[in-house]
Amino acid sequence: MLGLIIFCSILKETSGQKIIHVFSSDAENAILPCYDAAADCTSTTWGYYSNRGSPGIELFNNGKIHDRKKHNRLSLGSDCSLNIYKTTTEDLGIYTCWLGVEETQTTDGNVYLHVLQVSPPSSQTQIRPGSSVTLSCQLYFYYEHSCETLLSSEGLQLVWVNEFGVNLQTDSRFQISSSLKHCNISLTTTLLNEDVNTEWRCQITEGSEVKTSVSYTVSYLASTPAPVNTTQVISAVTAAVAALFVLIVLGLIFKYRAGRKADHAVVISNFTPVTPAAADINGKMTCGQMTEDVAYAEVITSSNLFKEIRNVQSDDKVTYVAIRGGLTPS
Template sequence: MSDNNHLCLLGLIFLSSLLTGVSGVNKTHVFISSGEDVRLPCNNALHDCTSTTWLYNRFSHSEAVELIGLGIKKRDIERHERLSLGSDCSLNIRNISTENHGSYICQQWTGVNGKHQKQGPDAGVYLHVLHVSSSHTEISAGLSVTLFCRLYSYPRVSCGDPGRSERIHLFWVNQAGVKSDSRYQISSSSDPCIISLNKTLLNEDHNREWRCEVTHRDQVKTSVTYTVKSSVSLFSLDSVHLSIFPAVIVIIVEFVVFAAPTVILLQIICARRAERKDSQQPEEIVLNMMSE
């Protein structure tokens, strides 16, 4: 009997989410960078999280997935180990990926004897995930590299459109916070929301940082920093040459200090032995004559 009641509750939850739609949801926008942890607020929470249910949807024509049901985390979903329910009924997700973007809905269900009714309006959260990728996995000086910064959103938003109420924009800035640079070419696309930065790397670009920022209603919400790291030691060729030159000098100095005295000592010993040999030759001649 309890299983049937639970199935009826799930049916009511899905039907409610479909009938309510976006118009009946109090929307909150949350922006996060890929790889970080995020907290999604439940703005309609009651005094006890045992009434809280979290739903997730990423596609417009797909059914909502139940992540949390009446305060209990579902074990049969792919990311269950990264989910947790906060003390304030918020939904916590660890190590966010681009696949986690989408629409999250917090609902409250109360009742007795297996009969539940939804309480109040839904609390919706739109999770936007910012991600940066490179056109090359291995980079070096002289190589033309393109950095892609994309905002993953559902429903899909148009970046840079001043006529939309969301007013979401993407920017590339260098480590000094400057948005433009004569060396770099920046291009953007509103559908999908993506901005790219193309540059030809120089030696001095090693360890240089570029940051992609997303703004919502003219406020910076999150950013991703990309640091140029050379996989080949072309960036440090000059430093390698400079480091070899002092090493050669040290070797020469060590040879002069330690090897040269040894050579001089050997020359002295050889010269003395030669003198002794020359002084012994007349005596040997006299002895030879006497013996005859």
């Protein structure tokens, strides 16, 4: 019987009743005021009626939670207001607060809750510079009349703005279209590189006051790495190994040649001036005499290439002669 009394009061609006419109964003917390709140809220009752054909629901009865399905999302404020945690489109409807015991319950008005929601682009995989995106902003409302009547009667506007609050309708980059019949406004634009992390907001305003807003932040997907070509990887590794092998071989050759030059050192021994004989008519020298213009030396070569020590033989000796000046024929 109490439920019938409550929801007959909700649906019946007299000229003396007040109506409050509360606008909330999807997943935002909403506060619905209670008329003539009691000091301790022990006599406060909250009722709810949606427009989905379901019967009315008693949320609180005499200050105590009554709707167990929503008890984690509902609470009473110190002023007996109804607090809804993380509203959804399922919460829109008419809310009414009563005071007093069952026999003397009275109410001075109803609270209409409307929920604003932004739908992201239909394909998030296309969010990259150069792609075209469309964002749809929808006001889910409960009202006996049209959305256009609701907005005009309350002096409200449904708009898209940038992060600085500038109306995007004035920017030629954006195409803004609206349907007041369905309480919808959409934004279409082609994304630029500098749009990353940019915030666009859909909001309900009354003059300069923002009733509620929902934001969308542009976030580009990371580039998908190209598949690895195994054949190319193997070819590259093979080429690198071959180049390294060539460098090693060249290094060994240079080292070998440098070592060979060092091992073929020339040892000059017995550099003792001897007395050469006078030159004959064929220019040959005869040992046994020495002049200031000719000196003889024995040159012995040694090699360590094969790590052998050999005794110097007679044919290992080479006699060199140095002639300091020309010989004058006698």
